[in-house]
Amino acid sequence: xxxxxxxxxxxxxxxxxxxxxxxxxxxxxxxxxxxxxxxxxxxxxxxxxxxxxxxxxxxxxxxxxxxxxxxxxxxxxxxxxxxxxxxxxxxxxxxxxxxxxxxxxxxxxxxxxxxxxxxxxxxxxxxxxxxxxxxxxxxxxxxxxxxxxxxxxxxxxxxxxxxxxxxxxxxxxxxxxxxxxxxxxxxxxxxxxxxxxxxxxxxxxxxxxxxxxxxxxxxxxxxxxxxxxxxxxxxxxxxxxxxxxxxxxxxxxxxxxxxxxxxxxxxxxxxxxxxxxxxxxxxxxxxxxxxxx
Numbered sequence: 001x002x003x004x005x006x007x008x009x010x011x012x013x014x015x016x017x018x019x020x021x022x023x024x025x026x027x028x029x030x031x032x033x034x035x036x037x038x039x040x041x042x043x044x045x046x047x048x049x050x051x052x053x054x055x056x057x058x059x060x061x062x063x064x065x066x067x068x069x070x071x072x073x074x075x076x077x078x079x080x081x082x083x084x085x086x087x088x089x090x091x092x093x094x095x096x097x098x099x100x101x102x103x104x105x106x107x108x109x110x111x112x113x114x115x116x117x118x119x120x121x122x123x124x125x126x127x128x129x130x131x132x133x134x135x136x137x138x139x140x141x142x143x144x145x146x147x148x149x150x151x152x153x154x155x156x157x158x159x160x161x162x163x164x165x166x167x168x169x170x171x172x173x174x175x176x177x178x179x180x181x182x183x184x185x186x187x188x189x190x191x192x193x194x195x196x197x198x199x200x201x202x203x204x205x206x207x208x209x210x211x212x213x214x215x216x217x218x219x220x221x222x223x224x225x226x227x228x229x230x231x232x233x234x235x236x237x238x239x240x241x242x243x244x245x246x247x248x249x250x251x252x253x254x255x256x257x258x259x260x261x262x263x264x265x266x267x268x269x270x271x272x273x274x275x276x277x278x279x280x281x282x283x284x285x286x287x288x289x290x291x292x293x
Contacts, residue, residue, distance in 0.1 A: 132165055224254070
């Protein structure tokens with residue numbers, strides 16, 4: 001087993017790896033990985049399994065909210081658009097990454113739109129993709145100087161955007177755990193497309209409940225993009241901590257949209273590596289590393 005290397009752990013990581021060394025290729029850059037090069041800007045997008053058109057979203061919103069609720073929602077969204085306040089959420093529908101790699105990872109999907117056990121949906125949160133630039137920033141802030149010996153796990157991985165980014169970043173193994181059947185199917189298709197083209201390897205999506213996922217005794221980076229309510233996150237953390245006490249190892253949590261970071265701040269064995277905002281306060285994050293006594 002390769003021992004992961006970290007820079008000195010401090011509250012704010014001043015020695016984070018420069019962003020340019022971790023940057024994920026955008027739609028206008030040349031992709032270089034594993035000795036392969038290829039200009040991705042003109043790659044034709046392929047249809048995803050769960051891609052939702054504008055008209056289908058309107059129809060779904062009408063059925064969910066009725067005419068009165070739909071009217072209120074339309075007025076609210078129009079107000080956001082006219083005021084410019086929607087700019088904070090434009091990253092959700094940014095298709096630059098999808099156009100570059102011919103995948104389907106953009107857009108938001110509500111938890112009540114996917115197929116999953118009703119009991120398991122309680123405490124789950126809607127899917128939103130992670131911006132590639134934010135992912136590069138988080139890796140730098142986590143002070144990971146070598147990902148090649150690490151397993152990357154995304155709980156609530158949705159369409160698999162973060163799994164693809166982790167594959168491009170060079171993690172030894174990448175695993176996503178997604179509750180929704182349709183989101184998992186889309187993630188699997190995206191992974192298959194990028195694996196077949198030789199851009200990533202060792203990436204997989206699992207359809208299941210994160211509360212019952214069994215963590216392997218491997219050095220791990222666990223990614224959370226606000227996938228759960230506080231109650232569910234508490235149960236997941238208890239499960240992780242039992243695994244770490246049974247098999248001590250390196251374990252880092254990157255928590256994006258860290259709405260319930262207080263659950264980690266109070267843990268005696270969780271060391272805060274970095275905490276703050278990416279771009280603005282709407283993109284708040286916290287990074288923790290497990291430390292055994």
